[in-house]
Amino acid sequence: MNSSRFHSPTKTQWSRWLTNALAYIILSAFALVMLFPFLYMFATSLKTPDDTYNYPPRFFPREQSTVQVEGYPDPLPMYYVEKDGQRLAFALAQQTVPAGVYAPPDALDQTVAVPLELAVPNGQTAVVDGQEQPLLDVPVDGQIVSMVQVGKTALGRFINPDNPSEEVFQNVRKSEPVNRITWNPENYVRVMTLENMGRSLTNTTLVTLFVVIGQVTTSVLGGYAFARLRFPGRDKLFVVYLGTMMIPFVMLIIPLYQLMVLFGWVDSLAALIFPWVFTAYGTFLMRQFFITVPKEIEEAALIDGASRLQILWRIFLPAAAPALATLATFTFLYAWNSFFWPLVIINTGNYDNHVLTLTLNMLRGRASDQGNIILAGAAISILPPMILFILGQRFFIESAMSSGVKG
């Protein structure tokens, strides 16, 4: 039977199409859920402070459109105005024009707001609430109505950017701004310079670099010894190594802190590097790989008089490139994202030695009401792993799988 071409006879083309469509709908829905927080982060990190607090939330960063109008030195902000029943985009030329609130003497609740200079006294009077008040000619929707003044207010003067003489007066706070999609990279500049992100990015990079190089080196040496050299106590030691992989890190946090006090490494980047250079996991991973390298090549090299170090360097390392990349990826993520240990060991006041996660923690308190700033910081910490993930996706996923294939 040609099994790979086998189809269930009851399954029609149509139902297969439907199943696939359903599969894609579910997959896409989850993909959206997985990506949305990140998209939200990038979008918000480019917003202005006001825009962050807009409700309903708008996904893309927006800012008010401005326009350069002849006769005005600065660009003017744009608002929507009502003119002759139409909605038009006008420029705000003057923020506060003194205005009066006017109403017909027989219907005092039907008020209109018009600039003081446009309402002209017509010499007549009307009795309102037992008092005699002057009547004024007030232009309302192109008509002149005779009204009394009942209050004072301020209006904005909006002009048509194409024809500055065309004016509309209305309340600025109640006017809807004209928005356009934009982006504010200033948030990133600010967190990098003012909020210490630049320095902590350097620190994190340095720490990660040292941890990855150190851990790969010790793991390769140890893994080779476990995989290829016979010595008494080897297998027992390996079992001990395996057993410790299960022990959670929090077990070590108190004694390791004491150890750092003893070494005088508290508050120093050294405390973030050296304890993480020696791991059972990395040794295990390299050992599992080295054990698959055929013995014959090594034996031939030994007979030729090569030293163990030469064999490791010339034969095992080149072959182990994928395993090395996997280990490096795993270690990179661990070192880059770690938070608990830096929180414990680096003093809050010692900004110079803060790593990214610590700076984010500080930022959370200092800019607690500025989502745009906080999320710009988060983006800086998340972007490097993300870029690496896009470049070397395979190794990330393999490092995940390798942690699972122990059975």
Add this chain to the structure above:
Amino acid sequence: MTPALDVRSTRLTQRLIQSATLWHIVAALAGLAAVVLIAAGVIVLNLPAWLRITAGVLLLVFTGASAAAAWFLHQRKRVGRSLSLVTNYLGFIVSLLALFQFLGIFTGVDALADTFSRGLWALAGVFLGYLISASGDRFHASIDTEILLKKIGKYVALASFIVFLFLVGLVDGLLYLARQFAQPTAAAALFLTLVFGFMVWALWREDSGIALNRSNAHTETLEGYLFLSPNLLGFLVFFAFPLLFSFFVSLTDWDAFGNQNFIGLRNYANIFTLNLQPLDYAGQLMTEVMDGSIFSELLRFNFFGKEFLLGAKDALFWISLRNTLLFVILTVPLSAVPALLLANILNSKIPGMKVFRAIYFVPSIAATVGIALIWQWLYNASIGYINYFITLAVTFFNGTFGAALVDPQIRWLSEARTSMLAIVIMSAWQTMGFNTVLFLAGLQNIPKEIYEAATVDGAGSWARFWHMTLPLLAPTTFFVITTTTIQAMQVFEQVFIMTNPPGAPANSTLTIVLYLYQNGFQRFRQGYAAAIAWVLFTVIFLVTLLQFRNQRRTGGGYDM
């Protein structure tokens, strides 16, 4: 090799062995003297008592090993060489590290971080050099071009790296180091490093090995431990020793400043002491049935019509344990079940599967701190997207179906009812993709033939999933559930970032690790915190054991 040279070389070897013997006698005597002087209090070590004892014991071991090495070397026995190599190698490592420590090389990383960014552009030059060198591979046709490009690339990278070293302050650093040698301790460490190093070299030589009857198995053993030594030593210092030490700390009332008294199991007793008392009537004050200065109220319950009150010496621990278990019970299925579904869909080999797999994986590569910050804003009660989506859904239902749903306007992180749920949702979201990849790996390991046979037998897709995929996937499922559980038991960062102050509101998000952190590093009760860590470890161990037994019972015969 001429005979004359041969004789001279043999004489050199013999002389080296003799000097090593002499050195070991001197080292043994010096070690013994040091131990005696320390014990007599002549040399005052500014160290805590337990450490002085450890140092003394290590010195004694060194003395004994050194004396034995001298004796066996004198006898020209093979074991003498091994002992000598091991003691000298360890002495070399210890004095080298001490030298580094005195010179301030370890803490010098901070100074490097100061200047590192100045040299970054030069590192870009190294990368450029690599690119030039790599581009040489494209010119396989003309060997000359290939070699030329590789050479140029190498020199560009090297030159850039030298520029980088200068920019980050290599000269200043070296000058600083040179000045440090004026310290007597640094000079002594340097001297010891050189002596130990020389002695290692003297006996490691091929000729010395031959003179002392080395065998192949013997050499392999030495090489094995040599290769393992960086890892093993680091592992002992930074893992095995702290682990044992942690247990010792848990038996003391250690604060963060080094004051400690041995108090036996009192920390553990404090954690576990509970007090159950019947109440005369519901609503009776707690202080009427137990000592309020020792116990605080944990919960009241009604058992067969009788009111009871449960008090605990450390009620917060029990609250944190309850919260942690709640978190685990909710997070594990919430991240594993959708992952299983997604993995099954992805496994059907539809086009674009790799893209989806990659997308699902993204949350697990980002820092939990960053993710927690994002979600904190998504959860924002007034402007957050989550409440906005709920409002949209409510409006939609009310408008389309005429329902009269009320917009809940949940204050996610500031209400005790929902705060833990909020953390659970976020954590499940974060681990789901990782679990999907694990499940997918497990599914791809199941042979296709089994399914095809079942399809012939007329099994529907649901029956196939239920009766074949799940049992065959049992090892992966076990692994996913175990790792997710172990991770979830240690939940800390999410809570620490998202709730303010951490654990709020009303201790509803106080987890064990957070409680450990507060005890160890805010109240400086490190002994107590260490005890909590061991309790947590025991809980994790028991849960894992339980799952392991469960898996053994239900697990299929298919072994990965």
